[in-house]
Amino acid sequence: MSVTSEYATEKVEAGERLTHEEGLALLETTEPDEIEQIRALADRVRAQKVGDIVHFASTLYIHPTNLCELNCPMCSFYAKPGWDKAWFLTPEQIEQKVRDNLDKGLTEIHVVGGLWRDCNLDYYEETFTRIKALDPNLHIKALTPVEYDFLAKMHDIPIEEVFRRMVRWGLGSLPGGGAEILVEEIRKKVAPGKITSDEYMAIHELAHHLGLRSNITMLFGHIETNEHIISHLMQVRNLQDKTGGFRAFIPLKFGEENNALGKRKKQLKQKNIHLVYAVSRLMLDNVPHLKVLWNYIGIPEAVEMLRWGGNDLSSTNTEEKIITMAGGAQILMDKETMTALIQKAGREPRLTHTGEM
Numbered sequence: 001m002s003v004t005s006e007y008a009t010e011k012v013e014a015g016e017r018l019t020h021e022e023g024l025a026l027l028e029t030t031e032p033d034e035i036e037q038i039r040a041l042a043d044r045v046r047a048q049k050v051g052d053i054v055h056f057a058s059t060l061y062i063h064p065t066n067l068c069e070l071n072c073p074m075c076s077f078y079a080k081p082g083w084d085k086a087w088f089l090t091p092e093q094i095e096q097k098v099r100d101n102l103d104k105g106l107t108e109i110h111v112v113g114g115l116w117r118d119c120n121l122d123y124y125e126e127t128f129t130r131i132k133a134l135d136p137n138l139h140i141k142a143l144t145p146v147e148y149d150f151l152a153k154m155h156d157i158p159i160e161e162v163f164r165r166m167v168r169w170g171l172g173s174l175p176g177g178g179a180e181i182l183v184e185e186i187r188k189k190v191a192p193g194k195i196t197s198d199e200y201m202a203i204h205e206l207a208h209h210l211g212l213r214s215n216i217t218m219l220f221g222h223i224e225t226n227e228h229i230i231s232h233l234m235q236v237r238n239l240q241d242k243t244g245g246f247r248a249f250i251p252l253k254f255g256e257e258n259n260a261l262g263k264r265k266k267q268l269k270q271k272n273i274h275l276v277y278a279v280s281r282l283m284l285d286n287v288p289h290l291k292v293l294w295n296y297i298g299i300p301e302a303v304e305m306l307r308w309g310g311n312d313l314s315s316t317n318t319e320e321k322i323i324t325m326a327g328g329a330q331i332l333m334d335k336e337t338m339t340a341l342i343q344k345a346g347r348e349p350r351l352t353h354t355g356e357m
């Protein structure tokens with residue numbers, strides 16, 4: 001039987017899982033009526049699973065440094081010593097940034113940066129401790145598996161020990177970056193120096209076993225095929241079956257500005273963003289939240305994604321830099337604006353503490 005949206009609808013509504021081949025067929029749909037059926041199905045599944053609430057957080061992004069030992073072709077963020085765009089924040093400066101933003105009703109501090117030896121465990125101990133001293137209720141969502149691997153190797157200790165110490169100092173969860181595409185042939189081209197897909201997933205698994213929850217991203221819209229996207233989704237689904245530790249899946253549209261990969265225009269494969277979201281919702285039947293980062297795709301498109309399975313509009317966006325340096329939207333998004341956008345979309349806004357989701 002060919003995989004039509006009707007077939008997928010019957011299967012999903014009967015409580016059955018879509019296979020890899022079925023997910024791929026949905027992602028490759030081109031007929032507008034079929035695409036609309038896929039959208040409607042993803043929207044119904046979203047409503048059944050998580051209702052009409054759209055979550056968002058009040059987030060301060062802290063990028064301790066953009067200095068990095070690697071130079072991933074897909075990255076617009078990194079710098080080398082002496083570059084004008086390079087920065088390094090001391091723990092004192094980070095504390096001051098948090099202090100300056102406390103009156104915005106922050107719920108979480110999102111910490112992620114380059115792979116740099118000055119950002120060692122002593123640095124994070126001091127940084128997290130200072131943040132928690134300002135407000136113990138602030139949720140610290142910090143570092144990618146790539147950074148945890150870097151820290152473990154730098155200190156010559158197991159990754160588990162890195163996690164245990166970080167938790168002691170205030171770590172609450174993992175934000176989920178660094179996944180790119182979990183298929184080696186693509187990963188080697190977009191981020192050749194990073195840990196492998198298996199290593200990346202093993203660090204999430206370890207975090208879950210230690211009681212830490214994590215999000216997980218997927219960078220799409222560059223040189224990957226639809227097949228690679230489905231392989232990525234299957235890996236997320238398989239690990240979630242084992243651990244249940246993923247809180248949200250986050251598709252990230254590749255930003256082409258200021259990076260080496262973005263210059264290879266002929267190699268870039270455009271994707272139907274709507275279908276990527278809808279198929280993610282349908283394939284990941286075990287991951288509760290589908291997070292939409294409005295600064296990757298712009299506000300109108302992000303609000304539209306709430307009709308394609310999305311139920312989390314990420315966050316207010318104080319001082320985010322990784323996306324904006326790749327050409328993403330630079331808008332002051334405060335709680336009032338976020339609330340109004342969600343209400344206009346006919347959904348119910350909820351400022352959510354990350355630890356509660």
Ligand code: SF4
Binds near residue numbers: 071072075078
């Ligand atoms: S993606 Fe991360 S590891 Fe790669 S160059 Fe950028 S900051 Fe460094």
